[in-house]
Amino acid sequence: MPGINEKNIDNLRHSCAHLLAAAVIDLWPKAKRTIGPAIENGFYYDFDFGTDKISEEDLPKIEKEMADILTTWKGFDGREVSISEAKELYKDNPYKLELIEEFSKEGQKLTVYKSGEYEDLCRGGHIDNPIGELKHFKLLSIAGAYWRGDSKNVMLTRIYGTVFPTQKELDEYLEMQKEAKKRDHRKIGKDLELFTVSEQIGPGLILWLPSGNIIKEELENWAKQTEKEWGYLRVTTPHITKAGLYYTSGHLPYYKDDMYPPMKLDDGEEYYLKPMNCPHHHMIYASQPRSYKDLPLRLAEYGTCYRYEASGELFGLMRVRGFTQNDSHIYCTEEQAVEEFVDVMKLHEYFYKTLGITHYHLILSLRDPKNKEKYHGDEAMWKKAEELLREAAGKVDIPMVEDVGSAAFYGPKIDFVIHSSIGREFGISTNQIDLFMGERFRLKYTDNDGKEKTPVIIHRAPLGSHERFIGFLIEHYAGNFPVWLSPVQVKVLPITERNLAYAKAVAEKLGEEGLRVEVDERNETLQAKIRDSQLKKVSYMLIVGDKEAKTKTVSERGRSGKDYRPVELEKFISGIKKEIDEKILDL
Numbered sequence: 001m002p003g004i005n006e007k008n009i010d011n012l013r014h015s016c017a018h019l020l021a022a023a024v025i026d027l028w029p030k031a032k033r034t035i036g037p038a039i040e041n042g043f044y045y046d047f048d049f050g051t052d053k054i055s056e057e058d059l060p061k062i063e064k065e066m067a068d069i070l071t072t073w074k075g076f077d078g079r080e081v082s083i084s085e086a087k088e089l090y091k092d093n094p095y096k097l098e099l100i101e102e103f104s105k106e107g108q109k110l111t112v113y114k115s116g117e118y119e120d121l122c123r124g125g126h127i128d129n130p131i132g133e134l135k136h137f138k139l140l141s142i143a144g145a146y147w148r149g150d151s152k153n154v155m156l157t158r159i160y161g162t163v164f165p166t167q168k169e170l171d172e173y174l175e176m177q178k179e180a181k182k183r184d185h186r187k188i189g190k191d192l193e194l195f196t197v198s199e200q201i202g203p204g205l206i207l208w209l210p211s212g213n214i215i216k217e218e219l220e221n222w223a224k225q226t227e228k229e230w231g232y233l234r235v236t237t238p239h240i241t242k243a244g245l246y247y248t249s250g251h252l253p254y255y256k257d258d259m260y261p262p263m264k265l266d267d268g269e270e271y272y273l274k275p276m277n278c279p280h281h282h283m284i285y286a287s288q289p290r291s292y293k294d295l296p297l298r299l300a301e302y303g304t305c306y307r308y309e310a311s312g313e314l315f316g317l318m319r320v321r322g323f324t325q326n327d328s329h330i331y332c333t334e335e336q337a338v339e340e341f342v343d344v345m346k347l348h349e350y351f352y353k354t355l356g357i358t359h360y361h362l363i364l365s366l367r368d369p370k371n372k373e374k375y376h377g378d379e380a381m382w383k384k385a386e387e388l389l390r391e392a393a394g395k396v397d398i399p400m401v402e403d404v405g406s407a408a409f410y411g412p413k414i415d416f417v418i419h420s421s422i423g424r425e426f427g428i429s430t431n432q433i434d435l436f437m438g439e440r441f442r443l444k445y446t447d448n449d450g451k452e453k454t455p456v457i458i459h460r461a462p463l464g465s466h467e468r469f470i471g472f473l474i475e476h477y478a479g480n481f482p483v484w485l486s487p488v489q490v491k492v493l494p495i496t497e498r499n500l501a502y503a504k505a506v507a508e509k510l511g512e513e514g515l516r517v518e519v520d521e522r523n524e525t526l527q528a529k530i531r532d533s534q535l536k537k538v539s540y541m542l543i544v545g546d547k548e549a550k551t552k553t554v555s556e557r558g559r560s561g562k563d564y565r566p567v568e569l570e571k572f573i574s575g576i577k578k579e580i581d582e583k584i585l586d587l
Helices: 006-027 056-070 083-089 094-105 167-182 185-191 210-229 243-249 278-285 334-354 379-393 466-477 497-512 526-535 546-551 569-581
Strands: 042-048 077-081 110-115 118-121 137-146 155-163 195-197 206-208 240-242 270-273 297-306 322-332 360-366 400-404 413-419 425-434 456-460 490-494 517-519 540-544 553-558 563-568
Touching: 006 042, 006 056, 006 110, 006 118, 006 137, 006 155, 056 137, 077 083, 083 094, 083 110, 083 118, 094 110, 094 118, 137 167, 155 167, 185 466, 206 210, 210 297, 210 322, 210 334, 210 466, 240 243, 243 270, 243 278, 278 297, 278 322, 278 456, 322 334, 322 466, 334 379, 334 425, 334 456, 360 379, 379 413, 379 425, 425 466, 490 497, 490 526, 497 517, 497 540, 497 546, 497 569, 526 540, 540 546, 540 569, 546 553, 546 563, 553 569, 563 569
Parallel strands: 360 400, 490 517, 490 540
Antiparallel strands: 042 155, 077 110, 110 118, 137 155, 195 206, 240 270, 297 322, 322 456, 360 413, 413 425, 425 456, 540 553, 553 563
């Protein structure tokens, strides 16, 4: 459609939110409108339906009303209104009145936009030709949402939808959503018994079940061995610390809302659960004198951290309150910083390539030049840190976009965003060249000229938190983990009860070779055993009957359902161990 592109896709989505609101008001005249913004891949609008109740069964009816209304929408006409006029227009809507009061106090002009018979308080941002451009929409779901995101406020009804320039793009998106639903890590995690959450322990605090813990530990052991080979030294730090450490870092009081409340001891001392590992590592660096000969010093830890995420934002493994982070801090000279950061990005690429993650990009997060008071450090420090990051990013062939205003309070950063096999994006790893914290913690090293200098600190965590990363991998693989990560690598399936002894002997041999193996001893048909093994995403099934027992072979079957010819047990062992050792992908 002419005129529709990435630049104005938000206008298309926001315009469709207006269309949704118009349809709802036609169908439920007493409903009260609140806000309806464009969001990633779509839009939503929040309503107060009062005593009326709606469900997803009502969405087709709303869509039909939207299509009928659209035939009268030739454009969006905006006009500025006074505060008194705006209040008169929305005198029966407390939500709009609250917004009007807020905007007027901020000195913002008030505008309303009309299309057809529908008018709404709005700042603007619409398409020119709604009747021609708003054709390809779909309402997706209904959810509850507190007004202004505050649980103390009334619960509203949020209707989500999406819209695209063409029917083809809409169909592709809906197909991807359908596939994403099948790959939902919460559903697969439950089906494969990987993790759970207990209300008695607390929301957002993950309990790893035996199968999930295998994946977690295999990843951790591989990452530890890899980092050892790349020159990292492992450390361990406690889960709690005195409050003073985070006042030194600057996280208190500015980060306090994201931290668990302090634990107050009898002597008046306050301790906090750590929300990040950085200050603890700085204390390890400061524990002894350092020379330029000691640098770069790469300290790595699988450190468990705690952040008090709002309950409404918790989401399976993706947003949690307790997480274990593949964390490290590199202390180096300024001359070493670019090379070290390049190596950090190369380490990311090595991890991702091994795991079959081929699509990713960088986001360079910078200060908002109009709001510098929210950041620490001087202008020269920020300029130097940005220069070093840009120089390092220029030495690797990874696409990068910039995001002004999303820097950390003490420096710019580069985030890795990885894409799953169905195209969904996940921000997974934050990396920084930090010229602030070294000064803040008075970290020093003696240079070759005998003078004391402050080290540059590089923050990095290629695999991010295990919780989020494993959640991503569950979706990426759809639960079909490569053999080296698979909780059950081999399931031995005896055809009849008389084959059970041979099945157990096969399993014992596989176990001696370090393979994760189970025998299906149930009195079920072979087809039932195969079906259940496939549902559990077992990498390989070894079917054994009279013929296999006699010839000391196994009939190999993949989880995809592919049958292989009978093979000698030793040959199967050799093949699967090669697959594990070389971390061969089965995508």
